[in-house]
Amino acid sequence: MKLEFPKGFYWGSAASATQTEGAANEGGKGKNIWDHWYEIEPRRFYDEVGPGKASEFYHHLENDLKLLNQTGHNSFRPSISWSRMFPKGYGEVNQDAIKFYNKLIDGMIAEGVEPFINLYHFDMPFEMQKIGGFENKEVVNHFVKYAETCFDLFGDRVKRWFTFNEPIVPVHGGYLYDFHYPNKVDPKAAFQVAYNTILASAKAIAAYKKSQDGKIGIVLNLTPSYPRSQHPSDLEAARISDLFSNRAFLDPSVKGTFPEGLKVILERHSVLPDYSIEELEIIKKNKVDYLGVNYYHPHRVCARTTVPNLESPFMPEFYYENYEMPGRRMNIYKNWEIYEQGLYDIALNIRDNYGNIEWMVSENGMGVKDERRFAKEEYIEDDYRIEFYEDHLYWLHKGIQAGSNCIGYHVWTFIDNWSWMNAYRNRYGLVSLNLKTGTRTIKKSGYWLNEVKTNNGFEYKREWKLGE
Template identity: 45%
Template sequence: MQTKTIKVPDKFMIGAAISAWQSEGWTGKKDTQDSYLDLWYKNNKNVWHNGYGPAVATDFRNRYKEDIGYMKEIGLTHFRTSINWSRFLTDYENAVVDEEYASYIDDMINELIANGVEPMICLEHYEVPAVLFEEYGGWGSKHVVELFVKYAEKVFERYGDRVKHWFTFNEPVVVQTRVYLDAIRWPFEQNTKKWMQWNYNKGLATAKIVQLFKEKGLKEKNGAKIGVIINPEVTYARSTAEHDQEAARIYDLFFNRVFLDPSIHGVYPQELFDLMDKHDIRFESTEEELQIIKENTVDYVGLNLYFPHRVKARSTAWNERTPFHPEYYYEKFDLPGKKMNPYRGWEIYPQIMYDMAVRMKEEYGNIEWFIAENGMGVENEKRFKNNENVIQDDYRIEFISEHLKWLLKAVEEGVNCTGYMLWAFSDNVSPMNAFKNRYGLVEIDLEDNRNRTLKKSAYWYKQLIETGQFEALDDDINK
């Protein structure tokens, strides 16, 4: 097929992401500093592919200078990671800083800046301290919200002079959906009301951190911004029929708008309250809290987009003996002929970039946003190595270029998207899948001391950044 040249706008961020828990390893971790992910791994290690988990991860804690050197070589303009709340403090109630870990974060941030890479820091990427999960029920507790604010204050005081991109959460819907809604991850409790309370408390925590950010004057001091990173699943109905459209709307309400609306508009949709009341799953809130949410919306948002979500109206009766689940209103729709990533089991549909972008413009006031994650996980990539020991991941290059093509089409039409962050900078450990599916520009060789090697996609990404353009399939998306 023919290709065409796509130009990247000036000052458009081209970077990559990874999280603390998926990269750092346990070096320096005290026995009392487990996160929820550490706790899950210790209690349910058998579900993690080949037993790999966060214990060593990619050993970024000890090798961050080496890795940042690769970031510089590739030319990343930005790098997004998280600070591990469970490691940053030794006393969560009184927000006592662990100086050893905090100094490492200092050095890591300074190393990024010295190498021309802008740090983007998330305060929580599934790293709620295990002791707060065990003692208070994690994000089901309003007390944990207050402790999160104390933690954030210490972080802002320590790094607010250098970091200009801040985020409260990465994918705030995920942990409780896996644990309390679908009960597929430890500790396996199906409790829909608890799920909704976690959703609400994270929304409240975001607003309270925005409020704190304003009080600290970080925007005025160095032009910093505060946001949240959400993973909306771009939802398509099977058909234009009213029953299928309703199914898609309700899915969108429970999984996407539950975070998009309060973060950006400052209010929850009335239909969400109506459905929560109907099914007795309404979260506990106060008028004062809802006012805080209304008055403290984010400066911008990051969106993690990987695949579309397709639904249809239910065709079978719901089992009334089970707790309420939003699937009461929908079933998944298996689109015939869809293009798949067979390793991850996700549909590949690059148009999600354009469709979500248009929605951000039309429904969310064209707020500033960027792609915070997008990428392709592939199993057993070593089989694609050439004679020079470089993984020839042309499938990843095609994936990135096709998604970027649709994204930049929207930017040309006036959508306020300011960047693209690839998941991930390097291969990394993921929940349950561990290192099974590889996402990185940089290979991590588990059999050889976790040595690093740039993949073909890393050199392609470097050229994209240097030239500000790339080749993509010419399939007439403008028609």
């Protein structure tokens, strides 16, 4: 069957500054939390490889941008590095950074690629983290000033913005589960960071709408929560999991209000963040224009089978357990379930419960360990990745046919990049990167996406069976 997508559909990919730019100590860039953490604990990084060089996008910009058209991009979502723009997170703007990002944006437009610019992708300036990061509302105000500067400098050409990418990840990684700096296990701090991030997003949106005429949104990684069974206890576990995993950021971003059930739980455990009525009004009045959705895997849960230790720090898992469904399909390299229909369920949820707001798939991808072992004279025939994309697009297409207002599909990622703690172990790119030579080589998936963009769709050959 031929899957055709709406006219003007956005095709492309996403990337982040810290994972791609390199030049960590060049061009006036200040230190961010990843630079600092790698300095003090390199052994926590895969093969002790840090972000110093990354994919060298900073130095290969002109040639890399020429690859966008060859790999199916009519749009592209990079991020701006806050610590490159403001080495200390505030103060005088870095002129070298302005030149670089002007070159990036102008180069994209010259290639016929619309820029979708993200302001924050996990890369807190270290000077801001030293005063508490997003635990501190002073940092919220510094972020808004940084955002305003970007709007003023680049807003004449950039008409699609995102405030944050996956804001729940720094909360989980930095303040609950110890996989990002500052490596705290402090639920009170975690929920303060979450709240202050939403406040920062709303304040940046308010600033944007005072002077700009484009659209501004937020990127959330949505993981549908599926219960093990229809037993009331399993259903309740899924409801609470959804509160923490999805609605904690989705509701205030799109509806302007926090879920009441979430507030009840946080009060019960004495971890409700500090807030004011005035701040809640700012959040209520400054909702997103559109939504980015990163989707990789579902979240399956069940009722707890054991009683949590009430003396330990509060975790959302006090109310549910993760459930490993027998027979699930897995990406063995990430230990993530592959469940394409989740994208359809997200589409209908947005349609039915969030005013059918304009949204796009802002990331979807498949990481494969040591993928270059498949290279034949640098070329990689990654049919497994193409199949992954096609199956997800099938279910996305069904969601669009059902009336969900989806405007685009971006994959993760453009060129194989450095990953936060896993270096280059798992590869995701449409373009392969040879770490020894710096050579870029388009993979089969890159040529495939170019054909999809050219035809605004593709011929889908798989037959889905009931329940698959």
